[in-house]
Amino acid sequence: MELLHGAIRPYPWGSRTAIATLQGRPTPTSSPEAELWLGAHAAAPARLDDGRPLTELISEDPVAALGPDAVERYGQRLPYLLKVLAAEQPLSLQAHPDSEQAAQGFSRESREDIPIDAPQRSYVDMHHKPELLCAVSEFEVLCGFRDPAVSATVVERLNVPELASLVAILRQDDHAQALREAVTMLLTLPAEHRAELVRAAMTAAEALPADGPDAADYAMLIDLGGRYPSDAGALVALLLNHLFLRPGEAIYMPAGNLHAYLRGVGVEIMAASDNVLRGGLTHKHINVPELLRVLRFEVLAEPRLSPVEAAPGLVQWPVPAPEFQLSRVRLTEDAAEQQLSIDGPVIVLCWSGEVRLDDGESSITLRSGQAGFIPAGAAKVFATGVGDLYCAGVGAG
DSSP, X not given: OEEEEOEEEOOTTBBSSHHHHHHTOXXXXXXXXXXXXXXXOTTSOOEETTSOBHHHHHHHOHHHHHOHHHHHHHOSSOOEEEEEEEESSOOOEEEOOOXXXXXXXXXXXXXXXXXXXXXXXXXXXXXXXXXXXXXXXXXXXXXXXXXXXXXXXXXXXXXOGGGHHHHHHHTOSOHHHHHHHHHHHHXXXXXXXXXHHHHHHHHHHHHXXXXXXXXXXXXXXXXXXXXXXXXXHHHHGGGEEEEEEOTTOEEEEOXXXXXXXXXXXXXXXXXXXXXXXXXXXXXXXXXXHXXXXXXXXXXXXXXXXXXXXXXXXXXXXXXXXXXXXXEEEEXXXXXXXXXOOSOSSEEEEEEEEEEEXXXXXXXXXXXXXXXXXXXXXOOOOEEEEEEEEEEEEOOOO
């Protein structure tokens, strides 16, 4: 077992307090800290106590680090990436490709000689990126399309004449066609028309009662439109499920599902990829044609996931992604020992308290904000102490 030091990603939408507080550092930090990466992705691998990147430990003996099954399925790479996500401002409106789309897109942009670190590059690796976000604080999210008839009512209530055609599109019986036409229309509007439409929608929303129907959606529209006044993404947001996750609740975003994380602190796990196709609500590269190509225009009826108790003090969020699984172990003074249930390779993040991990041959102690890597060859690992642990491992089958 090894102590693991994550890589902090200083994106502008991040918090100046959340990750630093978790790790016991002074706040506010000098710059925003958006994500803490705990994994072996080439863009920002976590490091061991001796300063080596986790990628180096894996490359020295992939089978010992990852196990023969993981190497056979995914090659000599850790197939998942664990993150702490701290959003103080909205993230971009985005979706992720499936495996075939990712491989094709990566090959195409490589043939076009677009550098991997170029701002206009959409595909930075050959892998898909299904992801699970578990809220630690209340977390506001946009996740997947809702019934377009519901969205039609929300838009219609604004009473903006220029949006009448959008309402008519959304009221079609064919949900997939309605969503495809609505999103395409909004994201391909001429720039000057976008600004006028967003401004008109915001003005109408501001005139509606703060405690009226769909007030949270209109408040979101006003906020996003104020941040991005010429961005139709503020209107596309009205087509998505708008949720406020309570701590412990989660959402799962498979390939092709449009989403945006608005604000909150959470633990996120995903297939180890950084492929993002953005459609708006950002100053980064936007690739609308490619986003429209990979989007799945289908209703995501119930995106919210509640934790499933697997044993006393142990909860999981089962999802169909084979690359990863996530569990939370809660140790208390009355139940201060728990065997970790995920086979290696495992990354353990201590969210609170102080916990000792012991496999009978070695041990490490984790405090709030610290993490450890348990290779596949480790024997049974027991956690002892008082605190909360998030444990990431490879999924089944």
